[in-house]
Amino acid sequence: MTGLRPVQRADLMGLPLQVAPRLLGATLSTSVDGVETHLRITEVEAYHGKGTGDVPDPGSHARMGPTARNATMWGEPGHLYVYLSHGIHSCVNVVCGPEGEAGGILLRAGEVVRGVDAAAERRGVALPLGRTALRDLARGPGRLGQAVGLRHALHDGIDIASGAEMNGAVARLLLDDQVQDVSAGPRVGVAGLAGTMAFPWRFWITGDPTVSPFRWGRGAAEAALGL
Numbered sequence: 001m002t003g004l005r006p007v008q009r010a011d012l013m014g015l016p017l018q019v020a021p022r023l024l025g026a027t028l029s030t031s032v033d034g035v036e037t038h039l040r041i042t043e044v045e046a047y048h049g050k051g052t053g054d055v056p057d058p059g060s061h062a063r064m065g066p067t068a069r070n071a072t073m074w075g076e077p078g079h080l081y082v083y084l085s086h087g088i089h090s091c092v093n094v095v096c097g098p099e100g101e102a103g104g105i106l107l108r109a110g111e112v113v114r115g116v117d118a119a120a121e122r123r124g125v126a127l128p129l130g131r132t133a134l135r136d137l138a139r140g141p142g143r144l145g146q147a148v149g150l151r152h153a154l155h156d157g158i159d160i161a162s163g164a165e166m167n168g169a170v171a172r173l174l175l176d177d178q179v180q181d182v183s184a185g186p187r188v189g190v191a192g193l194a195g196t197m198a199f200p201w202r203f204w205i206t207g208d209p210t211v212s213p214f215r216w217g218r219g220a221a222e223a224a225l226g227l
Contacts, residue, residue, distance in 0.1 A: 004174035009161050011175060012077035012096035015053050016046035016103040019096045021203040023105060025179035027113070028092075028160070032149035032169045037115035039138055039148055041107055043204040043211045045187045047093070049073055049102020057201075059187060059194030062102035073102040078161030080171060082145070084152040089142030092150055094160070094173065108188065108202070109212045110138045112147055119147035140212045181206040186224075188214055195220030198227060 004027055012019055021044070029038045048055075049062030049070070057063055061083065062070045072081040073095055081093040081104050097103035112119045112134075119137055120127055123146050129137070138144040145151075150158065150169065158166040160173040183206045186196050193199070195217035204211040216224075 003178060004176050007078065007161055007173040007175050009076070009078045012094065012161075013098060014096065016048055016096050016105050017053065017201055019094075019103075020044045020046040020105045020201070021182050021184075022175070022177075023094060023107075023173075024182055024203060024205050025176035027174045027176070028107065028110070028148060029114075029172045029174065030148045030150060030169060031171075035115070035118045035149065037119050037148050038113050039110040039119075039144070040113050041110045042208045043107075043109035043202070045106040045108055045203075046201040047073075047104045047106065049104075052097060052101045052103055057194065057199065058192065059190040059199065060102070061104070066102070070102065072157045073104045075099055075157070077103075078159060080150065080155065080158050080160055082150050082152045082156040082158070085142060090145040090150060090152045090155075091141040092145050092148065106141055107144055108141050109204070109210050110144055111208070111210045112137050118149075122146050122149055135209050139210050179205060185214065186220070187217075188212060189217045190220060191217040192219045193223045196224040196227060198223075 047060040048057040050065045076099045077096045079095045092107045093104035138147040154167045184200045187202045
């Protein structure tokens with residue numbers, strides 16, 4: 001992991017839309033109950049809360065303001081907002097922007113570069129892994145959360161800047177400033193206008209095989225026709 005540097009809170013003070021592409025190529029390292037995994041981030045999505053930025057984001061959990069669910073998004077940058085999707089999947093977001101302004105960057109996909117066996121065990125994937133299974137190990141936000149071992153609500157709010165332990169887990173983010181070839185497009189599976197090119201707030205490393213496939217959210221394809 002040559003060339004990586006530990007994230008500082010100052011790195012995450014901008015709007016999610018500004019910070020999101022800078023996280024591509026970064027490594028999220030976790031140690032959960034003493035088991036380590038390192039994941040290279042290849043795909044992210046930006047989400048703005050109420051009052052954050054110039055354009056209201058109808059796809060954000062914080063679009064209506066602070067709630068018990070999204071409280072971490074309104075806090076200090078450099079923590080992880082870990083939420084439960086569809087009552088099953090723990091999804092991981094990097095909190096950014098000044099405290100009091102909600103901002104989250106969803107980690108949509110990545111490549112497990114260390115701790116592959118541990119990630120496979122967490123995912124319930126049989127070893128040894130073939131090429132497709134390795135590609136898919138953290139391809140999609142639910143798989144990613146499972147692979148790195150972070151869980152809602154046990155690890156919601158864990159600090160990736162200080163590396164402070166939380167409920168048996170430690171998480172760190174190491175940035176890579178070398179990634180240049182970045183693509184952008186609509187967010188995956190987000191309903192309505194928020195899932196169209198009106199919000200090209202998904203970013204990925206161009207051509208990386210671990211990037212998840214695009215799919216329309218409910219009503220998004222119809223909304224796109226009206227753009």
